[in-house]
Amino acid sequence: MRVSPNLALGPGREFDRLRAIYQRLKTPSGLGDDCAVIPFGKTNLVVSIDLSVEGVHFRTDWLDYKAIGARAAAGALSDLAAEGAEPLGLLVSLGLPPSATDDIAADVMEGISRKAGIAAPVLGGDLSRSEKYLVDICVLGRAARPVRRSGARVGDGVWVTGRLGGAALALRELQAGRRAADPFLASRYDDPEPRLAAGRWLAAHGATAMIDISDGLAADAAHVAAASGVALEIELEQVPCWEGVEPLAAAASGEEFELLATLPASFGSDAARDFRLTTALDLTQIGTCAVGEGLRLTLGGRPVPPPPGYDHFAS
Amino acid sequence: MRVSPNLALGPGREFDRLRAIYQRLKTPSGLGDDCAVIPFGKTNLVVSIDLSVEGVHFRTDWLDYKAIGARAAAGALSDLAAEGAEPLGLLVSLGLPPSATDDIAADVMEGISRKAGIAAPVLGGDLSRSEKYLVDICVLGRAARPVRRSGARVGDGVWVTGRLGGAALALRELQAGRRAADPFLASRYDDPEPRLAAGRWLAAHGATAMIDISDGLAADAAHVAAASGVALEIELEQVPCWEGVEPLAAAASGEEFELLATLPASFGSDAARDFRLTTALDLTQIGTCAVGEGLRLTLGGRPVPPPPGYDHFAS
Numbered sequence: 153m154r155v156s157p158n159l160a161l162g163p164g165r166e167f168d169r170l171r172a173i174y175q176r177l178k179t180p181s182g183l184g185d186d187c188a189v190i191p192f193g194k195t196n197l198v199v200s201i202d203l204s205v206e207g208v209h210f211r212t213d214w215l216d217y218k219a220i221g222a223r224a225a226a227g228a229l230s231d232l233a234a235e236g237a238e239p240l241g242l243l244v245s246l247g248l249p250p251s252a253t254d255d256i257a258a259d260v261m262e263g264i265s266r267k268a269g270i271a272a273p274v275l276g277g278d279l280s281r282s283e284k285y286l287v288d289i290c291v292l293g294r295a296a297r298p299v300r301r302s303g304a305r306v307g308d309g310v311w312v313t314g315r316l317g318g319a320a321l322a323l324r325e326l327q328a329g330r331r332a333a334d335p336f337l338a339s340r341y342d343d344p345e346p347r348l349a350a351g352r353w354l355a356a357h358g359a360t361a362m363i364d365i366s367d368g369l370a371a372d373a374a375h376v377a378a379a380s381g382v383a384l385e386i387e388l389e390q391v392p393c394w395e396g397v398e399p400l401a402a403a404a405s406g407e408e409f410e411l412l413a414t415l416p417a418s419f420g421s422d423a424a425r426d427f428r429l430t431t432a433l434d435l436t437q438i439g440t441c442a443v444g445e446g447l448r449l450t451l452g453g454r455p456v457p458p459p460p461g462y463d464h465f466a467s
Numbered sequence: 468m469r470v471s472p473n474l475a476l477g478p479g480r481e482f483d484r485l486r487a488i489y490q491r492l493k494t495p496s497g498l499g500d501d502c503a504v505i506p507f508g509k510t511n512l513v514v515s516i517d518l519s520v521e522g523v524h525f526r527t528d529w530l531d532y533k534a535i536g537a538r539a540a541a542g543a544l545s546d547l548a549a550e551g552a553e554p555l556g557l558l559v560s561l562g563l564p565p566s567a568t569d570d571i572a573a574d575v576m577e578g579i580s581r582k583a584g585i586a587a588p589v590l591g592g593d594l595s596r597s598e599k600y601l602v603d604i605c606v607l608g609r610a611a612r613p614v615r616r617s618g619a620r621v622g623d624g625v626w627v628t629g630r631l632g633g634a635a636l637a638l639r640e641l642q643a644g645r646r647a648a649d650p651f652l653a654s655r656y657d658d659p660e661p662r663l664a665a666g667r668w669l670a671a672h673g674a675t676a677m678i679d680i681s682d683g684l685a686a687d688a689a690h691v692a693a694a695s696g697v698a699l700e701i702e703l704e705q706v707p708c709w710e711g712v713e714p715l716a717a718a719a720s721g722e723e724f725e726l727l728a729t730l731p732a733s734f735g736s737d738a739a740r741d742f743r744l745t746t747a748l749d750l751t752q753i754g755t756c757a758v759g760e761g762l763r764l765t766l767g768g769r770p771v772p773p774p775p776g777y778d779h780f781a782s
Contacts, residue, residue: 169569169594176573188590190555190607193508201605203560203593240505245518245560245603254487261488275503278518279484283598288560290516290605292505
C-alpha cells in the first residue's frame with residue numbers, strides 16, 4: 153500500500169483513512185503511486201516504504217525468520233519494480249519482542265539482504281523493542297523515466313506478467329498447517345521475486361502506467377483506472393492462471409508481486425516474445441483501456457462483479 | 468540509533484545486537500553513522516530511518532498525538548542535522564491499533580508534517596494495523612560535504628550547541644503526571660527542534676565530526692571517540708546546563724537533539740559568536756580531542772566515571 157496524496161484513490165477502508173489524512177494535511181505534493189519520485193540531478197530518486205507487522209502481514213508459525221525478512225524486502229522492492237526503477241539500497245527498521253534472540257534478528261536481516269541482493273545493500277536501519285515483530289523497509293532507487301499509475305490512455309492494451317493465483321494457493325496450504333508440496337508454488341508466498349528486470353524492460357518499452365499486483369489484479373486495475381481517468385476492461389478468460397486456479401480467484405489473489413502494465417496498442421505479440429526472452433517470464437494481454445471509469449470485468453462476454461481487494465484494515 | 472556496519476561502535480546492549488547482525492551479513496558497505504550517505508550525481512543523498520514505538524519511545528498519556536508525530540519527526544530530522552544535510556522530504560509508516568480513529572491518524576501526520584515544514588514534505592508512507600502505536604520515519608536529504616562521526620582529529624575542539632539537561636527535566640515532570648510549567652522547558656521534551664540550520668553552518672565551517680545528542684552527551688561523545696580513534700576529553704564544568712541541572716545529569720540526559728561537533732583548534736570565540744548570530748543558539752567549547760581512546764570526563768580536574776547512555780534495550 154502506498155500513500156497517494158493527489159491521485160484519485162481506489163475504493164477500500166485503507167483509502168478512506170488516507171483521504172482523511174490528506175484532507176487534513178493539504179499536502180501540496182504531486183506525488184503518490186507505488187513510490188514517491190523526486191527529481192535529483194539528471195535523474196529521479198524513487199522511494200517507497202513498506203511496513204510488515206506480525207499477525208497482520210505475517211505469522212511466525214507460518215514462516216521462518218529469514219522468509220519473513222525476504223517477503224518484507226520483496227514487497228518493498230516490488231514497488232520499485234512497478235516504477236521501472238533500479239534499486240540503490242534499503243533502510244530497515246526492526247521491532248523485536250523481548251524474547252527475540254540476536255540470531256533471530258540476524259535471520260530477519262539476512263533474509264532481507266539476500267532478497268535485495270548486491271544491487272541493493274542494506275544502508276542503515278533502526279532497532280527497537282516492540283510487543284510484536286515488525287519489519288519496515290524503505291527502498292531507494294532511481295529511474296530516468298518513472299512509470300506512474302496515472303498514464304494509461306484510451307486504446308492502450310492491459311498486460312500482466314507471470315501467472316496469478318499461486319500466492320493465494322500457497323497461503324491456503326500454510327493456513328492448513330503445511331507448506332505446499334510443489335516448491336515453485338510454495339515460493340509464491342514464502343519467497344516471492346520482485347519483478348525488477350521486468351519493470352525496467354516495460355518502462356523502457358513504452359509502458360504508460362504500471363502497478364504491482366499486491367492488492368489483487370482486480371483491485372490494482374481499479375487503482376490504475378482511477379488514477380488515469382480511463383476504464384480498464386479485462387477479460388477474465390485471458391488472465392494467466394496458476395494451475396488449478398479459476399480466473400476470478402486469480403484476479404482476487406493478493407501479494408502476487410507480478411506487474412500490471414498498460415502499453416500502447418502498437419505493442420504486440422512480437423514485443424511480448426522479446427520480453428519473454430529477456431526476462432523468462434510470461435507477458436499476457438488481458439484487456440484494453442476504454443473511455444469511462446473503473447474496472448469492467450467480463451467472463452465469456454458477460455459482466456462479472458469485481459472481487460474485493462486485499463485490505464489490511466478489513467476486520 | 469543508527470546501524471553502523473563498519474565503524475567502531477560504542478558500548479551498550481543495542482550495539483551488541485548490531486554487531487551480531489553485521490557479523491552475519493558481512494555487509495561490504497562503508498556506511499553507518501547517523502545517516503547513510505550515497506554519492507548521487509554531483510552531491511550526496513543522505514538518508515536515515517527512525518522507529519518510535521508506543522511504550523518504548525513515547526506514551527499516549529504523556530503526549531497528545533500531534534506531539535507524538537512532532538517528536539518522531541524531530542528525532543529523524545536530527546540525524547540529518549548531524550550530517551550537515553539539507554532535508555528533502557520524508558516517508559512515514561504508521562502502525563495504528565484498532566481503536567485509533569481517522570482523526571488520531573491525521574493528528575500524528577499533522578504533527579510530523581508541521582515539524583518537518585515545507586522544506587521536507589511528507590512524500591509517501593504506509594499504514595498498518597498494529598497492537599501498539601508506531602511511527603517509523605525515513606528522512607531523505609542531501610549534503611555536498613556530509614560530516615561523519617569518524618573525522619575527529621587530535622587537537623580538535625569539542626563543542627556543543629544549546630544547553631543540556633532540559634529534556635530529562637521535562638520528562639521527569641511528565642513522569643510525575645504534569646507538564647512542566649515553563650513552556651520552553653516543556654517543549655524540550657514534547658516539541659524539540661532538530662538543529663538543521665546549526666548542522667549546516669557547522670558543516671560549512673569545518674566541523675570534522677558531528678553527532679546529535681540523542682543518547683546523552685557522554686554516550687554520544689564516546690561514539691565519536693570510538694569512530695574517530697581518538698580520546699574525547701570533556702570538562703563537565705564547561706557543559707552548558709539547563710537551569711537547575713547538574714553537569715553530570717546534563718551529560719546523561721538523552722534525546723536532547725543538540726549537536727556535538729569537533730572543530731579545528733583554529734575555530735575560536737569569534738567563529739562561535741558568528742554561529743550565535745546566525746542560529747540564535749549557544750555554541751560552547753567543552754573539551755578537546757587527544758591521543759588515546761574513549762571518553763574522559765573530568766570535574767574540577769578529577770576524573771568522573773561516564774554515566775550510562777540511553778538504551779532502549781536495557782530492561
